[in-house]
Amino acid sequence: MNIAIVGCGFWATYQVAGWRELPGVTVVAVCDADAAKARTLAETFGVAGVYTDARVMLDAERIDALDVITSPNTHAGLVLLAAEHGVPVITQKPMANDLETCRQMVDACERADVPLFVHENFRWQTPIRALKAVLDSGEIGTPFKGRIYFCSGFPVFDNQPFLAEIEQFIISDVGSHTFDMARFLFGEPARLFCRTQRINPRIRGEDVANTLIDMVSGLTCYVEMSYASVLESDAFPETLISVEGSAGSVELRKGFDLRITTRSGTRVEYARPPLYAWANPDYAVVHASIVDCNRNILSGLRHEGPAETTGADNLQTVRMVHAAYESARTGEVILLKG
Ligand code: 89Y
Structure with a gap:
């Protein structure tokens, strides 16, 4: 499973570390509009692909899922971009800032037959x-x-x-x-x-x-x-x-x-x-749950069982x-x- 990350801020470090706990998963690319942030995250975890534009990353990389770790107001655009590329997508909570946008995200992914998950840990x-x-x-x-x-x-x-x-x-x-x-x-x-x-x-x-x-x-x-x-x-x-x-x-x-x-x-x-x-240490119980949440989403991505937080x-x-x-x-x- 090749995962790409978009959004390289505070939470992304733990999300990438969480992915690395799961056998068979590789974070292959990271992306942030702030090139320095993307480079730092990539260097910390030895990730090969470094991008500042999610569309360029999706065009260039062969990935099995996009993990969206940006601020909520940008989730919808990135989820729709993943749907357009036929790439399964995971987004942090809240899915978006308003209910109507969340509905549109779910509908767009359904129409494109692209699995959408929320990282609700x-x-x-x-x-x-x-x-x-x-x-x-x-x-x-x-x-x-x-x-x-x-x-x-x-x-x-x-x-x-x-x-x-x-x-x-x-x-x-x-x-x-x-x-x-x-x-x-x-x-x-x-x-x-x-x-x-x-x-x-x-x-x-x-x-x-x-x-x-x-x-x-x-x-x-x-x-x-x-x-x-x-x-x-x-x-x-x-x-x-x-x-x-x-x-x-x-x-x-x-x-x-x-x-x-x-x-x-x-x-x-x-x-x-x-x-x-x-x-x-200030977030230990939450950070541990990232691994279990990702494991459950992974089972959905691999069609091994239903994921809970679709x-x-x-x-x-x-x-x-x-x-x-x-x-x-x-x-x-x-x-x-x-
Ligand atoms: O963003 C929040 C979350 O998801 O858990 C705690 C938090 O970091 C701050 O309220």
Whole structure:
């Protein structure tokens, strides 16, 4: 599998390192409008092809997939370019900044018969998979209530300065993950209500969002997100989750402890992610999940099994993101079913 990368910024280093963990995969070319960035990434990983124009790269290289790691406003153009070249394409989240563009991307790839995947990695984190296994085992009975908590004061803008500039920040950047995890754990949403705030005066978008979601199953899920939290024990980048069911409860605490309580007592499972030497310690659990997410996408690319985070699947998560913005704007509950 020959992969080409477009976008050689902060995240690309980890994405390339993640690909290199998988047997049979070679990153053969990298591209960035900033030639120095492309050269640096290529030199770090010994990549032969270095480009500043994605079209030139796609014309010149024989590749099995294009991995798009640019800022969200450029995803659509690059996905359409890949579709035009008949090249399977993977894009970072959010697929695009608005729902209509996401739909067009999915439609264009379907029409060109080109597989489209979204690199949605949070659902691939070791502790999230372990939590899902507990739910699927039936040990806590039928889940009726969930809480997904991602609140932090971590200075995300230092590594990803563009996040301070975007008008829609935390729901689009983090809600893409938390809402996707809600779907992964609890099924599809029926309706939601969201309130947002901007606490940090130096950024453009909202940095706090609280969303109450009714799932089709009847479960009620509360999703809390913040980058304005001053906390004794900041869990960044861990997502803390608790679920109550008819026969028990499960809680994912900071440090990857999964505490499962039934009427017979509490037991603890440790759901620690693998530690890769190349991972940034501040993001270790997320970086480890890049490998598992890529492995799943690879199985889709090789027709070995279905990939979970296809463009069509991710449209459902994108609908939630924009329903949350609509709810915050209008003060209304937004229906999602159907
Ligand atoms: O961009 C975001 C993501 O995908 O995970 C955490 C992050 O880096 C900052 O919010």
